[in-house]
Structures are given as structure tokens and as C-alpha cells.
Amino acid sequence: MQAAISVNAEGPEGLRFAEVASPHFGPDEIRVKVKATALNRADLLQTMGLYPAPAGVPSDIPGLEYAGEVIAVGSRVQRWKAGDRVMGLVGGGAWAEELVTHEREAIAVPAELSFADAAAIPEAFTTAFDALVLQGGMTLHSEVLIHAVASGVGSAALQLCHLFGARAIGTGRNEKKLARAAELGLTRSIVVKDGVFSARVKQFTEGRGCDLALDLVGGDWFAETIDAMAIKGTVMLVGLVAGASAEVPLRSVLAKRLRLLGTTLRARSLEEKITVARLFEQRVVPSFVSGQLEPVVDAVLPMAELEPALQRLAGNDTFGKLVLTW
């Protein structure tokens, strides 16, 4: 099979397409013909040698999400047969014509969705669903602060807020991208300059602050995020775009009895990943059929354009996902 191989930590320029052996699969696993994949910031880091693949996945083939067709199943597989349409997250190896995954990690793709649309779903929507709902406890009328609301995860979080009856406030640095988020129904947005936003969050919430924050930013923004929270609020720390360290006002954390949760999907155990995949299939996927949720796709490009697509991701002016098809 063909795969995009990352060599020598040279960044996107170091990627080469090569013929490699199809991966073996165990009795509980399925082999998937990848029809489409989507790009993530983590891929970019991995090509630069900054985010090594976990044990058990191809170390030299990046790619964290896919949509495709089942082409072979292990001897104990119960959920799938050849020809079924699936999507999902993998620890790596999605930038290849074929990949192998545990049968319970794969998620059924509804007939209404194209492979290109499906490939834009797993990472963004699973991350947002897990952080906001499963860990963050988002519920009806929760006030939710979404940093980088125009990002893949951010725009998924925005839609999940609406789906679950929560109230979103979105931030970003780019006015144009925030305008795109408005098309997805964002009515309360903050163009952040110099990392200042908590006073505006308090205005939006009549002084109370937010119950939940989806923080893709960290760094310089973190103390403001703490300040923007309501009593007993939860900060889900999902990304560190603004920096990997922060001066934190511990007195506010204590006095407001805040909950700060760090989270990442990739490093989890099989059982944790399966749990999220199954809940996601049950509770979230049907809303893509009903139209309440929509994959946010910036562009669909052929796999041969992987390198320029990665450069575009690095340039930070995409809205939604960059999808690549074989």
C-alpha cells in the first residue's frame, strides 16, 4: 500500500510517499481501506519530531483520523463485515491507503455522509464531546467559554453547545474567522487582543462567569480564563497554542472551587478510547443525520497535496478541517 512517511523530523517537507506493507491485524481488529483523512496540528508536530507516536502504532506514518471501508475482519470481530463504512480515531497511521483498528474503536458512518465529510468528524467532535459532555458535565443552559472557536475542535464544540442546549461564548484572534463561527450560530464572540477577555465574559453572563471552558490555548490566556469562571466552574485544558506554562492565580482556583482538567485522547488506554467511541456513536452521530450537526470542512484535497495542505494548516488561516482523499 501507499503511505506518507515522515522522516528525520524535517517537518512537512520531509514527507515522502512510499510503498509499504499492509499492517497485520489481530482477531479483534479490522482492516480499513482509507478513503479520506483529515489534518491536525498534532500531525504537524509529529512531522517535526515533537509529538512521537505512542507504542503500538506506526511510528513513521502520521495521521490520526480516517473514514473508509472495511476490507477484512479478524476472526472474533462481531460488529463489521467487508464493505461496511467506518470512521474513527487512531494513534497514528491514517496517512496510508490501509490501516488497522480495534473493531470497537471504529464508528459507523451514516449513509447520508460522504467519506470526505466523515473524515472531518472524529478528532474535532470526539475531542469536544469528551471534554464538554463526558468530562465537563455540560448540560442544559450551561454557560460555556470556547477558546479558538473557529478551530476544528472549537467549531465542533460550538455545535455541541447548541445540540445540548448550552450557551456558548466564543473567542478568537481573527475577526474574519469569528464571522464564520457566527454563521454556525455563535451570537456572543470576543475578538481577543493581548489576551484580555474575562471582563467581556462577565458582561455576557451578567457577572456570573462561565460554568465550563474549553481551553485550546493555555499559556498567557490561562489566568484570564480562571478569572472568567463562575463558582464551581470547570476548565477543560485541551491545547496549549499560547504556551505550555502559565502563572495561575491559585487563590481564585481555591476560593471559586474550580476544577481544572487536563485531557488528551491520543495517550489513552484502549478501554478508554473504546468507551468514548461507543458513546460518541450512540449520542452524537445521529445528529449528523438529522442535520443538527455538520462537519466543518475548509477544503477537500487529493492526498498528493498533503504537503501544501500541511503548510496551509501551519499558516493558521483555515476554518474547519482540511480533508485529504486517496
Next chain:
Amino acid sequence: MQAAISVNAEGPEGLRFAEVASPHFGPDEIRVKVKATALNRADLLQTMGLYPAPAGVPSDIPGLEYAGEVIAVGSRVQRWKAGDRVMGLVGGGAWAEELVTHEREAIAVPAELSFADAAAIPEAFTTAFDALVLQGGMTLHSEVLIHAVASGVGSAALQLCHLFGARAIGTGRNEKKLARAAELGLTRSIVVKDGVFSARVKQFTEGRGCDLALDLVGGDWFAETIDAMAIKGTVMLVGLVAGASAEVPLRSVLAKRLRLLGTTLRARSLEEKITVARLFEQRVVPSFVSGQLEPVVDAVLPMAELEPALQRLAGNDTFGKLVLTW
């Protein structure tokens, strides 16, 4: 009734004993004749004007815990009658001959305990129980890091670790006080110099780190505490002795998927306080009768020695609680 009144934020020197009116009580409340109270660092702060009493409690009478005898009950009270022995937490007002509390916040004092011993229980053991068990999820074989293990809350936490089958590691700056903690069964202790302890914690836990930390310290120690945690560990932030702000390695919080929870008892709503009091009575108090738990009392002094007792607390060389009796 007599009460210790804090005036003009002058610290312990500003305290005066004065005759004041007994507090009124509502239909769900009880009036308690206070037999003993115990000192807390928060009292010290309150006398200096740094920790104002919450709404609904006497603003000028400090005192957060008591043991005493019920002398009158409201018309709807079901749990108590005059003569019953009770202990508990109050938002303030315990440095008086009488106080008023909701009947469901009061906790029965077992016949085996003196009032002086009982007064040493509520703040230390409720704080530790709530943080470690109710919020922190401590269970059998949890590895638990207890900062300031020789403090009132710390020594209570140590005993609760043993009671719940968890494994304690205790820190402190004072070697003599850590030796006292060893008498309570602490076998793994760290004398902390310059805020360094995480390497030793990792040695104690065979490289894994701790599942749970009870952090009474904050400040300069916080980044080391983060470093000392195992994957998916929980840091309960209960105090800020070392500083109210800290540089936090967010990357570790994210990569280890840590949970940081700020907590304080005093600011809670009635329903939260009642919940903790009822669970504490059911799950913890019986172990004071069986002897598995023991109040840690540094000294029992007459109420007239309140001011020197506070100075002693400020001097930071007590082990366990300073109890004052009327």
C-alpha cells in the same frame, strides 16, 4: 453570653471578651452551649481582616468549629433535644458561649469522646475527608501525597489514609513535627528543603507518582506537586501557605490528564455543608469510637488564653489542634 469579639482587624491583640446577646434561632436550628472550640489559621486571618465571615454568620465573632450541648431546639427540629452532645463546623461565631446552627449540620458526639477531643475533630477531619474521599476519590491502595502532614488537616488526612487502606507520603519543613507524624504511622516522609520533593515521591512510588495529593501549600511547591503526580492523578488544593499564585506546567497537566480541584468548606451553600456533615457522621465518626481515628490535640487551654493560643498558632510549631474550653 460571653464572646470573643474581633475589632478593627488588629489581629489577636485586637480581641476583646464582651457580653453580647444570644443568637436567635429559626425553626430548623438548634442553640448549642459551646463547651470547647479549636483554632484554625483562617481565624488568625479573620482577626487581621483578611478573611471576612460569609453572609449569615456573626461578622465580629470568629471561630469555625465547636463541641457542646444542645440547650434549645427550633419548632421543626427532629434530630436533637436539649442535653444532646454535638459538634460541627460553623461559618463563624464559635468563639462564644452559645451558637446557633442548622440541625442537619450538627454531628452527634459519641459518648466515648470528651468535648475537648470532639472540638479538635470537625475542621481537620471534615476537610480531609471531603477532599480525599468525597472529591478526591481516595480508595484502597491509592498513593496519596499529603503536604504539611503535621498540620491539623494533614494529620487527619494521614489517619484517613490508613483507615481507607490508602498509602500516605507526608511532607513538611520541620523534622521534629514529621517525627510526631511518624508516631501516627507515617512511614514515608520527606523533609522539604527549597520546595524540592517530587524525585523522592517517585522513588517511594517506583516511578509512578501519586494518585492523589492533598495540597495545603500551593505557591512555590505547586509545580513540584504536579511533577509528583501519576497519570490521571488528582491534586486537591486546600491551602496556600506557600503562596497564592504559581507557575504551573500546563503541558504536564494536559499530558498526564491531571485533575486540579480547588476546595474550601466555609463558602459552601447550606445543602453542600449538610451533605458533608451527614456523610461524615455516617462514615467517619464511628472510627473515633473504635479507636482507628484519634483527634490530634496539641494543647487544651481555657478560653481566657485565646490570645496567647493564637500567637502560638501563628508561630507554627504546634502539632495538631489547639483546643479552648469555656
